[in-house]
Amino acid sequence: MRGLGWRTALVVAVLAGSVVAQAPRPMTFMDVMEMRSVSGGQLSPDGARVVYTVSIPHWKSGKAYTDLFVADVATGVSRQLTFTREKSETGPQWAPDGRRFGFLSDREGSQQVYLMAVDGGEARKLTEAKDGVHAFAFSRDGKGLVFSAGKPEDRQLSLVDLGSEEMTTTALPKHATPVRDFALAGEGSRVFFTSADRQDKDDQKRKEKKFDVRIADPEQPPVHLWSLDLKTRAEKRWTEGASFTVGSFQVAKEGRWVSFRALPSARQQGDITQEQASLHLLDLGSGKERSILEKFARFAAFSPDGQWLAYAAPERFERLRNEKLWVVATAGGAAKNLLVGKDLSVGSATWSEDSKTLYFPMAVGVDQQLYALSAGDGALTQLTRGPGVVAGGYSAEAKAFLLTFSQPGKPLDYFVAKPGTVGQAANWVKVSDGNPQVSKLALGETEVRRWKAKDGTEVEGLLIKPLGYESGKRYPLIVQLHGGPAAADMRGFQGRYGTYPHLYAAAGYAVLQPNYRGSTNYGESFARQIGGNFMRLSYGDIMSGVDHLIAEGIADPDRLGMMGWSAGGHLSSWTLTQTDRFKAISTGAGAVNWISMYAESDVQSVREFYLGGRPYDAWDNFLNESALKFVKNAKTPTLIHVGEADQRVPKPQSDELYMALKKLGVPVEYIVYPGMPHGLTEPRYQLVKMVSEFNWFEKWIKGKKDWFDWKTLLDTLPADSEAKTETGIPAAASRRR
Numbered sequence: 001m002r003g004l005g006w007r008t009a010l011v012v013a014v015l016a017g018s019v020v021a022q023a024p025r026p027m028t029f030m031d032v033m034e035m036r037s038v039s040g041g042q043l044s045p046d047g048a049r050v051v052y053t054v055s056i057p058h059w060k061s062g063k064a065y066t067d068l069f070v071a072d073v074a075t076g077v078s079r080q081l082t083f084t085r086e087k088s089e090t091g092p093q094w095a096p097d098g099r100r101f102g103f104l105s106d107r108e109g110s111q112q113v114y115l116m117a118v119d120g121g122e123a124r125k126l127t128e129a130k131d132g133v134h135a136f137a138f139s140r141d142g143k144g145l146v147f148s149a150g151k152p153e154d155r156q157l158s159l160v161d162l163g164s165e166e167m168t169t170t171a172l173p174k175h176a177t178p179v180r181d182f183a184l185a186g187e188g189s190r191v192f193f194t195s196a197d198r199q200d201k202d203d204q205k206r207k208e209k210k211f212d213v214r215i216a217d218p219e220q221p222p223v224h225l226w227s228l229d230l231k232t233r234a235e236k237r238w239t240e241g242a243s244f245t246v247g248s249f250q251v252a253k254e255g256r257w258v259s260f261r262a263l264p265s266a267r268q269q270g271d272i273t274q275e276q277a278s279l280h281l282l283d284l285g286s287g288k289e290r291s292i293l294e295k296f297a298r299f300a301a302f303s304p305d306g307q308w309l310a311y312a313a314p315e316r317f318e319r320l321r322n323e324k325l326w327v328v329a330t331a332g333g334a335a336k337n338l339l340v341g342k343d344l345s346v347g348s349a350t351w352s353e354d355s356k357t358l359y360f361p362m363a364v365g366v367d368q369q370l371y372a373l374s375a376g377d378g379a380l381t382q383l384t385r386g387p388g389v390v391a392g393g394y395s396a397e398a399k400a401f402l403l404t405f406s407q408p409g410k411p412l413d414y415f416v417a418k419p420g421t422v423g424q425a426a427n428w429v430k431v432s433d434g435n436p437q438v439s440k441l442a443l444g445e446t447e448v449r450r451w452k453a454k455d456g457t458e459v460e461g462l463l464i465k466p467l468g469y470e471s472g473k474r475y476p477l478i479v480q481l482h483g484g485p486a487a488a489d490m491r492g493f494q495g496r497y498g499t500y501p502h503l504y505a506a507a508g509y510a511v512l513q514p515n516y517r518g519s520t521n522y523g524e525s526f527a528r529q530i531g532g533n534f535m536r537l538s539y540g541d542i543m544s545g546v547d548h549l550i551a552e553g554i555a556d557p558d559r560l561g562m563m564g565w566s567a568g569g570h571l572s573s574w575t576l577t578q579t580d581r582f583k584a585i586s587t588g589a590g591a592v593n594w595i596s597m598y599a600e601s602d603v604q605s606v607r608e609f610y611l612g613g614r615p616y617d618a619w620d621n622f623l624n625e626s627a628l629k630f631v632k633n634a635k636t637p638t639l640i641h642v643g644e645a646d647q648r649v650p651k652p653q654s655d656e657l658y659m660a661l662k663k664l665g666v667p668v669e670y671i672v673y674p675g676m677p678h679g680l681t682e683p684r685y686q687l688v689k690m691v692s693e694f695n696w697f698e699k700w701i702k703g704k705k706d707w708f709d710w711k712t713l714l715d716t717l718p719a720d721s722e723a724k725t726e727t728g729i730p731a732a733a734s735r736r737r
Helices: 002-021 029-033 200-208 435-439 501-505 524-530 534-551 569-577 593-598 604-612 619-624 627-633 651-663 681-700 710-714
Strands: 038-041 051-057 063-072 078-080 089-092 100-105 112-117 133-138 144-148 157-160 170-171 179-185 190-196 222-227 235-237 244-251 257-264 278-283 289-293 300-302 308-313 324-329 357-364 367-374 381-382 388-396 401-408 412-415 446-452 458-464 473-480 510-514 556-564 586-588 639-642 667-673
Touching: 029 112, 029 300, 038 401, 038 412, 038 710, 051 089, 051 412, 063 089, 063 388, 078 681, 089 133, 100 133, 144 179, 144 534, 157 179, 179 244, 179 604, 190 244, 200 235, 222 446, 244 300, 244 510, 257 300, 278 501, 278 510, 278 619, 324 357, 357 388, 458 534, 473 501, 473 534, 473 569, 473 681, 510 534, 534 556, 534 569, 556 569, 556 681, 569 586, 569 627, 593 604, 593 651, 627 651, 639 651, 639 681, 651 667, 681 710
Parallel strands: 222 244, 367 388, 473 510, 473 556, 556 586, 586 639, 639 667
Antiparallel strands: 038 051, 051 063, 063 078, 089 100, 100 112, 133 144, 144 157, 157 170, 179 190, 190 222, 222 235, 244 257, 257 278, 278 289, 300 308, 308 324, 357 367, 367 381, 388 401, 401 412, 446 458, 458 510
16 A cells, blocks of 8 residues: 555646646747648648748748648648758649649759649759749649749740650740740640830949949830640730829639739829729730729739629729729629728738638627628628637638638648638638647737727737736736838737747737727728827827726826837827837837838838828928927837848938937937848847837836846857757757758
8 A cells, every 4th residue: 555655646746737837828929929820721722731831940041941832621630741851841832633732942953834733752852054044834623733833034934844754844935025924825825924115224233344333213124914725825915004004913713814903104293093094804805805903903812603703993083082893794784882981991812612602801899700791682691709810711713711810829721611610710720830839828818999089999819818817917018009000900820020929928018019090990980080290190099998997997107118110109209209108119110200111111102191191291290290299208228120221211211310309318228230121030130129119018027137238138049959849849940951
């Protein structure tokens, strides 16, 4: 008995130790850096399998590399098919037979096309293009594969014969100028492509000889639509004219129709924006073209039977109007607005196989759901419910939905659902698991909060509570502001360098993410109200949210911090000059002087909407919305971030703020990220941003002695960059070939 008791005690001790070892731990900076991305999902034509990619960060090289996975829809079981070390496989596409798929890979040098059987085995290399393959597509009959290859200035098309044992490659007739985008039509008898009307060889030559001066807004030749008959090798031009250039285009499945977006080809007067894109329909039988939409063409999708074209467009051609879903008969007639009278906005849609229903994801508030819309009578049905962010669409060929889904505690993954049960999430089949390690992390609880602004408008946001939250106890509060401002914080998983709220929750902070006026998902008026009153209205909504959490007893009014990037940076800098209630502010890629910003930025039309015109027509408003005008009021310690090569909110804006605060004696630090655009793409810089920002708040809110040194950052790195993590996946994405 004594022996049995000893063994029992040992088992209990081991089990207890196992429970302790498996207890969730707080999220760390390296957890954020090592988050993987699942993307590129494709349902097989028979709906039996899904192929997708997983992008894995590689800390040592500062890059992310992607591998291919395939999942069985019946069981949800997935397997990794490629294991190339520090190389990538991207853009998987199913062959029409559903037994093979093609993909792009740089595993042997330049990017080439490979073909792999779904049952596994070695991939077969199909191309040997000298300067790499840009894109590829299977013909619908599965007998051929067309690809574009070469440097952008030399890019041309070639054909792989998949019906032969050798799978030989033939160069298609060379077009007079480089090929841009292409698509196969019908059963693969024709390939449509876009190409510029002319090519400036002298301009190329001068660049090769290092005459790399840049001319502002250079004249560009128009781009037009062509086709090539793969049997006769005859070319045909379909569009012509110097006043417009063809952008994206779509070919109807049955091969009679092509839709295309056209943009002005004249030299820009500032930025050429999406709002200037028109939509056109081309009848390939008669060669006749008709205009469908004069402006604001976002996307277009042909119905499977080719009788309808769906597109999104506002009822009035003005910025931030709701994008309604319209259908127009390809044979002719007036377009029909399927969402007339509804304060909703749609960005994309897919068709049912019977061409009677359109499916689309749509965000309302902090959640995004899937909807069905009758193309006949406009009847709208919400298919999914519950917290989270649903995206994706319907495959008419596979007769199934391929969806992505994310919740606060669940990173984005792929799911497959059937039409009859798509509204029942319990019946979805999960076919990817990109970040299994998250299940071992302790995350702050995410709640939806609503409050009233001073003018009575209801505002919504997300509250992420600190770990171990106790009701009645006040916590330091970090206000995290989203960019845009035409965007919104949503109830999905958050684990990126931009916000990373769970690191603050682990350190005992509450985090507020307000969807202030100007945000999307709350109706047309809510998004447009800040036109001409950009800073003040949004700022008021944010401060009302802070006061709401103070009144609830959650936020400590003496321990407030704020951070934001882009539009969130604009508002963080504005807050700096309007109140001294915050103990610390971190502002990234923010504008402080709208007058100088107007010409410095690569976009002007958006500023004209938010600030009431052009600076020389609305000078006082541009000045009164500029934080720099009020910078003498600034007292809050401020950390400034900017990408050195940011064209959207260029570095001089941050220079102006830094110099003003420095001269005024306000505690300020300024970090410039070499070569970075508007967002930070280099992992090491992303880590610097997070560590410096977090410790800035620790110093000024919690009274820590120092805010940042290189030892602080270097201590966050894994001791062995090749070591395995708890999940068995290399911590730095080191992989075997």
